Amino acid sequence: MKPVKSGIDTISKYLRSKKELGRRKIGLLVDGPNILRKEFDVNLEEIRDVLKDYGNIKIGRVFLNQYASDKLVEAIENHGLEPIICSSDVDVRLAVEGMELVHNSNIDTLAIVTRDADFKPLLNKANEHGKETIIFGVEPGFSTALKNSADYVILMKKDKMSSYDDSDEIGSEGKMDASK
DSSP states (O other): OOOHHHHHHHHHHHHHHHSOTTOEEEEEEEEHHHHOOTTTTOOHHHHHHHHHHHEEEEEEEEEEETTOOHHHHHHHHHTTOEEEEESSOHHHHHHHHHHHHHTOTTOOEEEEEOOOGGGHHHHHHHHHTTOEEEEEEOSSSOOHHHHHHSSEEEEEETTEEEETTSSSEEOTTOOEETTO
16 A cells, blocks of 8 residues: 555646646636527537647636526536626626736736627737737638737637638647648
């Protein structure tokens, strides 16, 4: 039987390996009514996995309207994200929360999941304040203005994600693969 200390040492080593220097501190905001639709088949777990490879998600919020089902709210919570139910316009609430992240010194990367050009000013303000910006979106209707305002653009398609220029693909396991 191994002494208890070796188990603690293993756990400590594991935790130290997860605290890598230079990892980004990410604030993730999801425009639920715009993106969480059956026709888009968006997988929040894949988005989370891609971002976890890049950094640590410090804040993860999914904005929903008052018509969101209890099942959807539960699924969001099961992905480790915080559902925010909005009684009025979801876009306004997301933009306000986004501006709070822009001014939050504990966040250095703002990731938004939407197709909506309404968030272009938020991305511009984040860039002005030195934050990296990542936009996840789907076609049809993925705003060109939005794509051109973000540092990184990820187009989500069925069973894969790709960078906007299609030079890199992200498979369903969430890893970048430039060889495809």
